[in-house]
Amino acid sequence: MSPDAVRLSAVVKRFTDAKGNRFSAVDGIDLRIRRGEILAFLGPNGAGKTTTIDMLLGLTRPDEGTVELFGREPQQAVRSGQVAAVLQTGGLLPDLTVEATVRMLGSLHPGSDPDAVLVRAGLDKLRSRRVAECSGGEQQRLRFALALLSGPELLVLDEPTAGMDVGARRDFWATVREDAARGMTVMFATHYMEEADRFADRVVMIDGGRVVADGSVSDVRSALSGRTVSARLDEQAAATLADSPLVRSCTLRGGRYHFDTTDSDALLRLLIGRTAATEIEVTPRSLEEAFMTITSRHSRTAGEGTS
Numbered sequence: 092m093s094p095d096a097v098r099l100s101a102v103v104k105r106f107t108d109a110k111g112n113r114f115s116a117v118d119g120i121d122l123r124i125r126r127g128e129i130l131a132f133l134g135p136n137g138a139g140k141t142t143t144i145d146m147l148l149g150l151t152r153p154d155e156g157t158v159e160l161f162g163r164e165p166q167q168a169v170r171s172g173q174v175a176a177v178l179q180t181g182g183l184l185p186d187l188t189v190e191a192t193v194r195m196l197g198s199l200h201p202g203s204d205p206d207a208v209l210v211r212a213g214l215d216k217l218r219s220r221r222v223a224e225c226s227g228g229e230q231q232r233l234r235f236a237l238a239l240l241s242g243p244e245l246l247v248l249d250e251p252t253a254g255m256d257v258g259a260r261r262d263f264w265a266t267v268r269e270d271a272a273r274g275m276t277v278m279f280a281t282h283y284m285e286e287a288d289r290f291a292d293r294v295v296m297i298d299g300g301r302v303v304a305d306g307s308v309s310d311v312r313s314a315l316s317g318r319t320v321s322a323r324l325d326e327q328a329a330a331t332l333a334d335s336p337l338v339r340s341c342t343l344r345g346g347r348y349h350f351d352t353t354d355s356d357a358l359l360r361l362l363i364g365r366t367a368a369t370e371i372e373v374t375p376r377s378l379e380e381a382f383m384t385i386t387s388r389h390s391r392t393a394g395e396g397t398s
């Protein structure tokens with residue numbers, strides 16, 4: 092059997108914070124990514140996504156644990172062109188044109204096809220544009236093109252669509268999907284739940300440097316099973332329901348109470364049987380809601396009550 096594309100085993104990375112205290116930014120992550128998977132790496136700010144990606148690419152070493160890409164040391168795999176990355180920042184030369192940039196980097200990869208890469212990254216019409224005149228999203232696409240030059244088997248993307256509008260984001264993911272269909276493994280860090288939902292086969296959520304959920308988008312949803320029941324009703328009735336063991340949390344938004352529940356049928360019976368609730372709605376929880384619950388960072392709407 093060929094080795095997995097990525098294998099992180101009990102990986103720990105510690106830093107020193109501003110007060111001089113050591114803390115684990117990555118706190119024992121185990122992660123295997125099979126060849127050909129598209130994996131979304133989700134987590135709130137400071138969860139440890141970039142630190143994990145830096146270790147994965149051999150840019151920094153773990154304090155504990157091991158990292159292997161295709162059964163090799165990360166730096167070996169990166170140097171051979173088997174692995175490429177689009178990071179949040181990355182040097183582009185502002186005075187070069189898009190085409191010159193791709194050709195220049197292409198010359199470092201014998202056998203690469205800069206023209207094909209320009210087309211694949213959606214940059215064909217921007218060939219003569221100077222990098223300095225490209226939008227943030229266009230510059231990200233250029234970084235993507237550069238990452239494709241070596242014909243990588245694993246592409247690691249750290250928030251690749253930051254700065255892109257909705258259309259550019261859709262085009263970008265269409266291109267990535269095409270590449271993945273040819274067998275490329277893709278791991279991307281994102282804050283956009285919708286991107287994970289639409290483009291990933293698998294979602295790994297991290298928080299506080301640990302994996303808090305791992306599965307397909309639907310697995311993660313059902314592992315965090317539950318629905319949101321919302322209705323208009325009076326405050327006292329809402330408070331009574333919020334105390335019920337059926338209810339995980341209750342939020343007042345836009346004049347409606349939203350109950351996060353493990354048993355929407357039972358809660359509906361209570362709402363209809365025991366209260367004067369109106370305009371009742373039941374909705375599946377979004378990945379974002381699941382994520383918020385998992386990381387215990389449920390947002391509370393300012394000025395409105397929560398219990």
Ligand SMILES: Nc1ncnc2c1ncn2[C@@H]1O[C@H](COP(=O)(O)OP(=O)(O)OP(=O)(O)O)[C@@H](O)[C@H]1O
Binds near residue numbers: 135137143
């Ligand atoms: N070189 C460093 N020195 C000290 N602390 C660091 C260093 N790099 C990262 N950290 C801290 O480690 C934690 C994890 O950071 P990391 O950048 O990996 O998170 P992230 O999930 O990528 O966040 P974001 O979504 O904001 O990019 C944060 O608390 C961050 O402040």
